[in-house]
Amino acid sequence: MLTVNDLTFSYGRQRVLKNISFQIRKGELCALFGPNGTGKTTLFKCCLKFLVPDSGTVRINGKDIRRLPPRQMARLVAYVPQAHHCAFPFTVSQMVLMGRTPHLNRFFTPGAKDRKVADQAMQTLGISHLSDTAYNRLSGGQQQMVLIARAIAQQTGLIFLDEPAAALDFKNQITLWQTLQAIAEQGTAILACTHDPNHVSWFCHSTVVLDRSGLLAKGPPGQVMTQEMMDRIYGDACRVWNINGLKIMVPGTMDTGTTNIVAFPGNRKGIHHK
Amino acid sequence: MRYMEIDWNKAWAEETELWNQSAGKPCQGFWEDKNSAEVFAQKDIRQHKKRLEKTLSLLELTPDMRVLDIGAGPGNLAIPMAKKTAWVTTVEPSPGMNAVLDDQIAENRITNITTIRAAWEEVDITLLTPPYDLVVASLSLGMPDLKGTIEKMNQVCSGQVALFWHAGIPEWEDMPRALWPDIFAMPYHGGPKSDIIFQLLYRMGIYPDVKVFSNDFCEIFESMDSAVSFYARRFQILSPEHQPIVEAYLKEHCKKDDRGLVHEFNHIIMKLSWQLGDSGCSSTQGEKR
Numbered sequence: 006m007l008t009v010n011d012l013t014f015s016y017g018r019q020r021v022l023k024n025i026s027f028q029i030r031k032g033e034l035c036a037l038f039g040p041n042g043t044g045k046t047t048l049f050k051c052c053l054k055f056l057v058p059d060s061g062t063v064r065i066n067g068k069d070i071r072r073l074p075p076r077q078m079a080r081l082v083a084y085v086p087q088a089h090h091c092a093f094p095f096t097v098s099q100m101v102l103m104g105r106t107p108h109l110n111r112f113f114t115p116g117a118k119d120r121k122v123a124d125q126a127m128q129t130l131g132i133s134h135l136s137d138t139a140y141n142r143l144s145g146g147q148q149q150m151v152l153i154a155r156a157i158a159q160q161t162g163l164i165f166l167d168e169p170a171a172a173l174d175f176k177n178q179i180t181l182w183q184t185l186q187a188i189a190e191q192g193t194a195i196l197a198c199t200h201d202p203n204h205v206s207w208f209c210h211s212t213v214v215l216d217r218s219g220l221l222a223k224g225p226p227g228q229v230m231t232q233e234m235m236d237r238i239y240g241d242a243c244r245v246w247n248i249n250g251l252k253i254m255v256p257g258t259m260d261t262g263t264t265n266i267v268a269f270p271g272n273r274k275g276i277h278h279k
Numbered sequence: 280m281r282y283m284e285i286d287w288n289k290a291w292a293e294e295t296e297l298w299n300q301s302a303g304k305p306c307q308g309f310w311e312d313k314n315s316a317e318v319f320a321q322k323d324i325r326q327h328k329k330r331l332e333k334t335l336s337l338l339e340l341t342p343d344m345r346v347l348d349i350g351a352g353p354g355n356l357a358i359p360m361a362k363k364t365a366w367v368t369t370v371e372p373s374p375g376m377n378a379v380l381d382d383q384i385a386e387n388r389i390t391n392i393t394t395i396r397a398a399w400e401e402v403d404i405t406l407l408t409p410p411y412d413l414v415v416a417s418l419s420l421g422m423p424d425l426k427g428t429i430e431k432m433n434q435v436c437s438g439q440v441a442l443f444w445h446a447g448i449p450e451w452e453d454m455p456r457a458l459w460p461d462i463f464a465m466p467y468h469g470g471p472k473s474d475i476i477f478q479l480l481y482r483m484g485i486y487p488d489v490k491v492f493s494n495d496f497c498e499i500f501e502s503m504d505s506a507v508s509f510y511a512r513r514f515q516i517l518s519p520e521h522q523p524i525v526e527a528y529l530k531e532h533c534k535k536d537d538r539g540l541v542h543e544f545n546h547i548i549m550k551l552s553w554q555l556g557d558s559g560c561s562s563t564q565g566e567k568r
Contacts, residue, residue, distance in 0.1 A: 050519055054508075055517075055522050056512060075522075075523070084520060
């Protein structure tokens with residue numbers, strides 16, 4: 006669905022991305038993971054044709070994005086920004102309906118089908134009850150859900166999310182990732198950048214890890230998120246625990262003798278550990 | 280407000296800081312590697328020819344002059360100045376710009392330029408060979424401490440100090456000024472202008488000559504994608520969600536011709552200059568009101 010090949014980009018003399026190559030398949034929920042300043046946002050911008058890279062190519066559905074006009078691009082890929090300032094008090098349903106823009110007829114009037122798709126997207130995110138509320142009066146977490154619903158209503162095969170869980174409380178973080186899993190299961194490829202290694206480990210099929218030297222690894226979290234990898238990224242700041250094959254990252258200072266893991270979010274058929 | 284209580288050096292520093300924030304990074308970091316610097320140098324010579332000629336004509340160069348060029352960039356002023364004067368010393372921190380300057384010096388077989396690779400604030404003046412007959416800074420006043428910058432210039436000069444800087448709102452600020460309130464709910468700050476320099480100089484006891492000229496130039500893009508990308512690089516604060524807004528703005532304000540997509544700008548430049556040892560410049564006598 007997404008193929009990034011040998012992508013290189015610099016801001017002035019500062020090389021931000023160097024020879025980045027990876028692929029994301031249909032239905033894959035992939036985390037873009039790495040410390041601050043390693044080029045996650047720049048990589049997004051290049052994949053969305055907002056920045057033209059110095060060299061390398063990005064293909065979506067086999068098509069080189071350099072040859073895709075904006076409207077066609079918007080039918081292939083949706084983008085969920087981190088925080089969204091909205092000066093005009095649109096309602097939630099209006100915001101979600103905006104996701105239909107690339108599919109509208111030449112008079113840009115949404116039809117019954119567009120409204121149905123938007124309603125379904127709100128249902129999926131559990132925000133139907135907010136449909137008539139003004140978007141700019143919602144909490145940060147609710148706004149995030151609306152933006153994701155808008156991306157789903159866009160009905161693209163590929164969705165990019167920039168730090169989707171950053172503004173959410175713990176329960177909503179779990180809901181969000183489970184929602185993303187459900188969307189991916191229906192065949193959508195998702196690339197979400199995140200700072201939380203546990204989210205990568207608990208919820209994602211695969212991860213692309215960036216550090217200052219470039220692409221560190223790409224693969225399933227179970228294989229990629231090793232102690233060696235975490236040491237390389239964060240020094241010795243955290244420990245990786247392995248519980249029945251599931252990796253959990255805890256602070257390196259945590260005392261294993263007195264710590265009891267009671268439960269963790271059950272994406273894998275609700276396994277509980279004691 | 281009592282105007283005499285305004286600290287103009289602080290005003291300059293604050294506007295510089297807001298400028299950096301508005302773009303998402305400092306302006307000085309924009310053209311840093313050699314490739315970008317080469318693009319800038321070629322563009323500068325092609326599209327800024329009129330400005331460079333005007334700047335040179337206002338400097339009244341003579342063959343026996345020794346010149347200090349602060350923020351020399353790729354040498355678009357330094358090279359022609361070296362041909363008309365005895366010696367030019369350039370001060371430029373960017374490695375990319377210095378690399379292009381080296382090429383220019385070699386290509387033009389220039390033997391009377393010394394290059395100092397540092398920011399003016401960091402230059403150890405004992406390494407210089409003052410006094411210079413002319414100290415010039417052309418569109419290169421990105422330093423937050425302008426007063427310190429000017430005092431240091433005066434220290435190494437026995438003739439004229441000349442600053443070239445923007446007056447009014449240059450047209451390249453039109454886009455961020457139009458879009459930022461909607462996108463980021465904040466106004467765009469395009470950096471301090473010549474009025475602050477004049478106020479600061481006056482307070483320092485320097486009463487400068489002021490000359491004004493207007494200039495126009497353009498950015499040329501091969502496609503809308505490269506135009507959007509150019510501004511996305513310049514303003515790192517922009518994110519992909521702003522693409523339609525930026526594109527709509529550019530569609531309305533660029534024109535298409537056989538060169539590609541052309542974005543034209545007009546701006547006004549002020550030359551503020553003073554003569555050391557002149558009665559109009561009493562910088563050695565401390566602050567005046």
